[in-house]
Amino acid sequence: xxxxxxxxxxxxxxxxxxxxxxxxxxxxxxxxxxxxxxxxxxxxxxxxxxxxxxxxxxxxxxxxxxxxxxxxxxxxxxxxxxxxxxxxxxxxxxxxxxxxxxxxxxxxxxxxxxxxxxxxxxxxxxxxxxxxxxxxxxxxxxxxxxxxxxxxxxxxxxxxx
Amino acid sequence: xxxxxxxxxxxxxxxxxxxxxxxxxxxxxxxxxxxxxxxxxxxxxxxxxxxxxxxxxxxxxxxxxxxxxxxxxxxxxxxxxxxxxxxxxxxxxxxxxxxxxxxxxxxxxxxxxxxxxxxxxxxxxxxxxxxxxxxxxxxxxxxxxxxxxxxxxxxxxxxxxxxxxxxxxxxxxxxxxxxxxxxxxxxxxxxxxxxxxxxxxxxxxxxxxxxxxxxxxxxxxxxxxxxxxxxxxxxxxxxxxxxxxxxxxxxxxxxxxxxxxxxxxxxxxxxxxxxxxxxxxxxxxxxxxxxxxxxxxxxxxxxxx
Numbered sequence: 001x002x003x004x005x006x007x008x009x010x011x012x013x014x015x016x017x018x019x020x021x022x023x024x025x026x027x028x029x030x031x032x033x034x035x036x037x038x039x040x041x042x043x044x045x046x047x048x049x050x051x052x053x054x055x056x057x058x059x060x061x062x063x064x065x066x067x068x069x070x071x072x073x074x075x076x077x078x079x080x081x082x083x084x085x086x087x088x089x090x091x092x093x094x095x096x097x098x099x100x101x102x103x104x105x106x107x108x109x110x111x112x113x114x115x116x117x118x119x120x121x122x123x124x125x126x127x128x129x130x131x132x133x134x135x136x137x138x139x140x141x142x143x144x145x146x147x148x149x150x151x152x153x154x155x156x157x158x159x160x161x
Numbered sequence: 162x163x164x165x166x167x168x169x170x171x172x173x174x175x176x177x178x179x180x181x182x183x184x185x186x187x188x189x190x191x192x193x194x195x196x197x198x199x200x201x202x203x204x205x206x207x208x209x210x211x212x213x214x215x216x217x218x219x220x221x222x223x224x225x226x227x228x229x230x231x232x233x234x235x236x237x238x239x240x241x242x243x244x245x246x247x248x249x250x251x252x253x254x255x256x257x258x259x260x261x262x263x264x265x266x267x268x269x270x271x272x273x274x275x276x277x278x279x280x281x282x283x284x285x286x287x288x289x290x291x292x293x294x295x296x297x298x299x300x301x302x303x304x305x306x307x308x309x310x311x312x313x314x315x316x317x318x319x320x321x322x323x324x325x326x327x328x329x330x331x332x333x334x335x336x337x338x339x340x341x342x343x344x345x346x347x348x349x350x351x352x353x354x355x356x357x358x359x360x361x362x363x364x365x366x367x368x369x370x371x372x373x374x375x376x377x378x379x380x381x382x383x384x385x386x387x388x389x390x391x392x393x394x395x396x397x398x399x400x401x402x403x404x405x406x407x408x409x410x411x412x413x414x415x416x417x418x419x420x421x422x423x424x425x426x427x428x429x430x431x432x433x434x435x436x437x438x439x440x441x442x443x444x445x446x447x448x449x450x451x452x453x454x455x456x457x458x459x460x461x462x463x464x465x466x
Contacts, residue, residue: 034372035194035379037405043383045193045373053412053419054368057361060422064358092214 065089073145082118083143084109087133102128174373174380176228177202179266186264187303198384199235199312200228201319203377205446206332207340216362219340221376223323225268229298231319235312237304245295248286255297268293313388314460320381321450321457334443334450341439348432356432361422364415375408382408396456400449407445414438 036046072089075081088098095113099106102125111117112125123137130137135146177197184191197203204223211218233240245251258265269284285295324333331339344363347356366376373380385401388394417430417438 034374035383036374037379037382041402041405042386043194043379043401043405045383053364053415056419056423057364057368057415060358060361061365094214 065092076143076145079115082113082115083140083145084118084129085113086145087129087135087140088113091133098132101132174202174222174377176200176225177380180228180232183264183266183298183300184303187300189303189307191307192387194380194383195387196228196232197377197380198388199316200231201316201323202228203320203381204323204332205334205336205376207336207343208331209343216359219363219366221367221372221378225293226296229266231316232300235315236308237302238300239302240298241301242296242298245297248295251285251295251297258297258299263299266298268296268298309388309391310460313392314457317388317453318457321453324446324450325454334447337439337443337446341436341443344439345432345436357422360418360432360435364418364422367411368415375411378404378408378411394456396452400452400456403445403449403452407442407449410438410442410445414442 033045035043038044068089069086072081072086076083076086084098088094093101095106095109099109102109112121112129126137126140130140133140139146174193174197177200178193180200181191181193181196184196200223202222204220206220207217208219209217229240229242232238233242243254245254255265255267267285285293327333327335330336340363344360347359350356351359368374368376373383382401382404385397385404389397389401414435417435420426420430421432421435
């Protein structure tokens with residue numbers, strides 16, 4: 001006999017509600033699997049069950065990134081930062097990480113986040129940055145801020161559980 | 162390149178799932194939970210000095226590679242494991258192994274993965290804390306039969322040692338208690354907003370895709386249940402129920418945390434309450450692993466390491 005959702009919930013020893021949300025949440029449609037205890041307490045692998053607090057905390061992380069993107073945009077508009085900062089934020093990088101990817105020292109990358117030095121960058125260095133961020137060197141030179149590589153609105157509609 | 166007849170079963174956790182899939186391909190029927198258990202995958206560590214995007218490293222599982230490393234040391238198994246410095250070499254070796262119809266496990270950084278497979282090389286050489294450095298693995302030899310009795314006891318002993326026996330205060334039960342103490346102070350030390358971010362990070366690490374839920378506790382419980390059946394050991398089944406209970410407590414912690422992160426804290430939701438929950442988790446897990454220690458002592462010819 002099929003057990004209903006509420007039977008399943010009430011059979012939990014602690015009665016925590018495990019919400020069966022749509023798979024479109026944070027995974028962008030990729031099914032996830034997790035272990036769920038059955039009625040006899042036996043753990044089984046179940047597909048497509050995303051636990052709702054996960055969406056809330058993931059949403060929180062995206063919101064934080066959005067906030068930092070906005071902050072960086074403002075600072076770039078004010079001429080306090082180079083557009084490198086924007087691409088670093090949307091690619092979840094800091095100066096240390098970008099330095100590692102480009103094979104430069106952290107200090108050099110830090111200097112490139114300052115418009116004065118960034119404007120004077122050579123073709124080769126710009127090319128390096130462009131490759132990492134998957135944009136054209138011309139975009140970097142012109143200071144064009146392309147859209148993020150991912151969709152920051154992911155899971156927005158589901159965060160209301 | 163010819164295709165490989167490879168049955169891929171989706172799994173909750175990456176490494177144990179890959180290990181189980183590779184073993185199944187070699188004709189050894191090992192479930193994911195079993196691979197996780199005998200590979201000694203369960204762990205707890207709180208490392209505030211390793212930062213990822215400004216947030217501390219919290220892990221509920223052993224470091225990437227531990228499961229494979231342990232499998233490679235078991236009698237009858239041998240594993241080809243290589244780490245690369247050059248990207249070109251890594252691609253050449255991978256293609257070469259695949260052209261010989263060998264399924265290969267690769268370690269990657271997750272950030273670049275959505276662009277699979279174009280940027281796979283990029284993912285294999287992701288930089289940052291705990292960089293994968295293009296590691297690849299495949300089994301070159303597996304035994305015909307697995308000595309479950311010995312391997313299960315060995316795997317449990319390994320995890321027990323990490324959870325109870327570590328002298329280092331950031332690891333195992335001590336680590337959970339340390340996190341509880343620190344968590345209590347977050348709002349005062351970091352300010353409300355940053356404390357919430359840290360809290361969300363703890364929950365993400367615990368529940369994100371790949372944990373099987375409850376910070377791997379449910380997966381380990383599944384392993385204990387499977388072992389109990391295989392070895393006819395009811396003691397393991399009891400430990401499994403206790404661990405499930407502990408996983409439920411981790412989830413209760415996560416529920417409170419999510420409410421606080423969303424700004425919908427109810428009466429009684431506070432950082433102190435969450436710290437108390439974590440201490441309860443620690444107490445339960447101490448009980449679980451002491452129980453397992455007793456069981457191990459009763460096993461013939463197995464030294465607890």
